[in-house]
Amino acid sequence: MxxxxxxxxxxxxxxxxxxxxxxxxxxxxxxxxxxxxxxxxxxxxxSLAPDQLSLPCSEAITAGDQVNVYNVSGTGTVRKAIATSLATKAHGYALTTASSGANVQVSFDDLNNLGTALTPGEQFLSATTAGKTTTTAPSTSGQVVQKVGIASSATTLHQSYGPAIKLA
Structure with missing residues (x-):
């Protein structure tokens, strides 16, 4: 010191x-x-602070999870993002772990170093595992393709949310 x-x-x-x-x-x-x-x-x-909010979550969230912010009676609420619907596309990622009903710290900035088992390269929101990403874009009718960033290592994802496109 x-x-x-x-x-x-x-x-x-x-x-x-x-x-x-x-x-x-x-x-x-x-x-x-x-x-x-x-x-x-x-x-x-x-004005230089990172773009972060503390929001209530409607399910258990793990630090590093991709999350979706949605409206519950006028309150922004967080759940795990998953590429099964446009309503659950990714908006940010969790900086903290929280149980359902507790507040979770959400980042909307670009560096997520809380990942696990990432493969370097483009990452898409997963349609099979809520809150996670995959290197393969979803391809089934009704699923959503959303690029969420580029992984540079097994733990670092440079977040860059693309548009969410629902597959026909």
Whole structure:
């Protein structure tokens, strides 16, 4: 942990830099990287924050799952995306794991490093496993073809949601 020496009314004291910001009270302080080796988002203007929301989910969601946001009595609610209907196309991915009824953190940004067993190359929303992707586009009548990104490794998917097309 980094530390520095500060003059406190003529006395020297050791100080630990802040990892997060609490706004104006944090003015003129030195910052340090967080436990993941990055600057905490609270240190940046809100306009630079990633496109993320905390939303209730209607089923158990696992971090990394492709998710669909839909309306439940005026509330945006999350479920696993699956290529069996246009109504369940992918909109984002889960950053956290949550049980049904709990809130899940959803990202609409482009880097999903929570994948498992991905094959590098184009990824499409799966029509057989909810929340997952596949390298083979669905081909059965009534299924939906939606490109969701490019996998660069077994765990990293560069999200880029394409249009969802229902097959005739």
């Amino acid at each position: 980094a530390k520095y020496i500060q003059n406190n009314s003529g006395e020297l004291e050791e100080v630990i830099p802040t990892v997060t910001s609490s706004g104006a009270p944090s003015a003129n302080t030195i910052v340090q990287l967080d436990g993941s080796g990055k600057l905490d988002l609270s240190l940046f203007p809100s």
